[in-house]
Amino acid sequence: MNRGYMVSDLLLQCSTPLASINERIMRLDVNTNLGTMTLLSIYRPTVNYSKQQKDEFNSQLEQIIKKVPTSNRLTVLNDFSGHVGKDLVHCRHITGKYGTGSLNENGQCVLELCASSELIVSNVYFAGSSCTNVTCQDTGISLTSS
Numbered sequence: 001m002n003r004g005y006m007v008s009d010l011l012l013q014c015s016t017p018l019a020s021i022n023e024r025i026m027r028l029d030v031n032t033n034l035g036t037m038t039l040l041s042i043y044r045p046t047v048n049y050s051k052q053q054k055d056e057f058n059s060q061l062e063q064i065i066k067k068v069p070t071s072n073r074l075t076v077l078n079d080f081s082g083h084v085g086k087d088l089v090h091c092r093h094i095t096g097k098y099g100t101g102s103l104n105e106n107g108q109c110v111l112e113l114c115a116s117s118e119l120i121v122s123n124v125y126f127a128g129s130s131c132t133n134v135t136c137q138d139t140g141i142s143l144t145s146s
Helices: 009-013 051-067 089-095 105-117
Strands: 019-022 025-032 035-043 073-079
Touching: 019 051, 025 051, 035 051, 051 105, 089 105
Parallel strands: 035 073
Antiparallel strands: 019 025, 025 035
16 A cells, blocks of 8 residues: 655655654644644545454544644545535534535544544535545446456
8 A cells, every 4th residue: 555745855844754653644744834734644444444444543543633732733634435425414514515425434434533633524625626525436337357
């Protein structure tokens, strides 16, 4: 599994060393004129993983987020493998009003993480084209190698 950051040399000069926490989570702290910005690059287990594996990942991610100083600006990047849907009025403080599709199991975990960590789902929180709200859609097509 490959994951990472593409950053300029200038940004690296303003950053602490990149920390690979595990094969699914990386952390980069960037010093800015507004303070430190913490970037967490994550790849959450997909729906094909066991509930135990996903719960372990969620627990670890929550602990990492809790350790980020409250003075830092936290951004969690990349793929949660979840859909938060568009019809959750009671979650608008997390999702905004620009969601797409229906809530799935991983999306529910995203909402719970955001609620407990005071985060938002930014790609559906703000208005934009619908193509920016979804990074990958399951079309029901299976690919096999021959």
